Amino acid sequence: MYRYDEYDHALVKDRVAQFRRQVARRLSGELSEEQFRPLRLMNGLYLQLHAYMLRVAIPYGTLDSRQMRKLAYIARRYDKGYGHFTTRQNIQYNWPRLEETPDILAELAEVEMHAIQTSGNCIRNTTSDPFAGAAADEIEDPRVWCEIVRQWSTLHPEFSFLPRKFKIAITGSEHDRAAVKIHDIGLLMKRDASGGVGFEVIVGGGLGRTPFIGRTIRDFLPKEDLLSYLEAILRTYNLLGRRDNKYKARIKVTLHETGAEEFARLVEAEWEAIRDSALKLPKEEVDRIAAHFEPPAFRALDSESPTTDARAARDPGFASWVRHNTVAHKAPGYAIVNISLKPVGLPPGDATAEQMDVVADLADEASFGEIRVTHGQNLVLPHVERERLSEVYDRLLAAELGTANVGLLSDIICCPGLDYCTLANARSIPIATEISKRFADQRRLDEVGDLQIKVSGCINACGHHHVGHIGILGVDRKGVEHYQIQLGGSATEDAALGKILGRGFSADEVVDVVEKLVSIYLDLREGDERFIDTWRRVGQGPFKEGVYDAA
């Protein structure tokens, strides 16, 4: 993976020293809160319901064991023993003290991490396929381009005060595991007719109060032109984007109001002027970055894995875990291992310091020291020998990390909601945990199969409810938590926004409604249809009737 050079080190260390002075001036009263607030936000520090919250960037969701151990150490030493992994592949700490935050940032800098651009109206952490560099279906490792984007976008003077925040996602295979169509810019790697590698450029996706699926403004952009094209998009947005109303300031609204064709024309015109500028990276520079992402020294292995197969044959729990939590790897004899952070009855995405240490140890022992964070709020050991799956599973089980539910109903994306967040109108975590308890039985989970539930505690949609097969949105109705349900959303290459089912439900009713929806699906399912396939075939009608007529 990428290692900092002297410039990266200097930049991050300077920022820590600068923030340390800013915090000191704030604590002494020299700076007012009004003056200080934008400065702390530039360093990822928010104020939430119970305490400050620090969001730490995990560039494109890739980290190594040393970094994970540092995250564990910070959780233990400066927080309350846990952290929360987010849909943007970052980690959030819920209880840091302002006066200790500079020390936390200094600790992070030691392992080449920081919280720069995790808040504010700038280009945020670029996210990517958590299986990058390991996926069997990958064209090229997208992290090379994520890193190039990171370097280009870090403290970019022209794009530090955009109309609103800006999120980029890049995937390296046609199967989209990075939700690129719900990002401000989504880049889907593909080949053109002559075999050249480039990106489909998708702009203006996003959720929140005005959800849009992104629009393709260019079918194929040669990869070497990426930076100049991104700069052209950002520059066009920076000029056109609205600054009069923060709810209309995202590029999705700019694109909608300008029209995708006109927006694309403006971008292309700008691009013509700058495409051969210094932003066109020389091959040596791309190669230099790419060298950081050379695959590890995989052993030449047999594709058979008798130990794993034998245990799977006699241990149904292990068989379920292998089936749901492991994925085909590009190297023979290896597997990608998903570690579920969705145990029954506990907050989705949370990991204790002890669990982080276990994952770091396993990464060292069985995955070349590499770890990934997924946008689904799970962790990944990207390169595990199939013959060692049994051993890895046992270690994960012992750490309560062995839940066999990745991609299943209880693998719920969920925002912090009113339990932590000042913006929330209702709680989201208890909805997720109650659903997971209702569907705790593994055989039942297996039977229901692929089903994405996503829960948000307000219309800002951090829990991605618009793109859940079942989406749940918490609202405040006369001071009481209330939940709206949507069906038919999708966050992958067939991205779609869900449709509202009908009147909402009280907190007590939501889990019953989910159970009802699942039973309607099971009744209607043909062959091996997923929930979303059945919904697309039969439409909203039978689900609506089944839920409301029964009531």
Added chain:
Amino acid sequence: MGQVVIASRLSDGRVVFLRASADAVRPVEWVLELDAAEVAAGDERAAELLALGEADAETHQSVIDVYRIDVEEVDGCLRPTRFRERIRCCGPTVRPDLGKQAVRGGHADVSL
């Protein structure tokens, strides 16, 4: 029943409540326990307390986001009437071991 002035402590972000004091120099204390806060019975006193809190925040720069919440008395303890503030004054309902509730007792009224 009345109103209490609530804020966040600058140094660590913890939720604090205003208690008026007899100190002539700084007639305000910020306390961590809701039950130790001063409850303003009427609107006039509530406005006075808020003004005291805002002035103190301005002068001493030790708290931020000062505002008023409605509270009632339940079983001898103060409890915010708004659900959001109840969570703020207790801690995350999903982690009863964390926040003020870890000391003060649970969240019986906000369980799902």
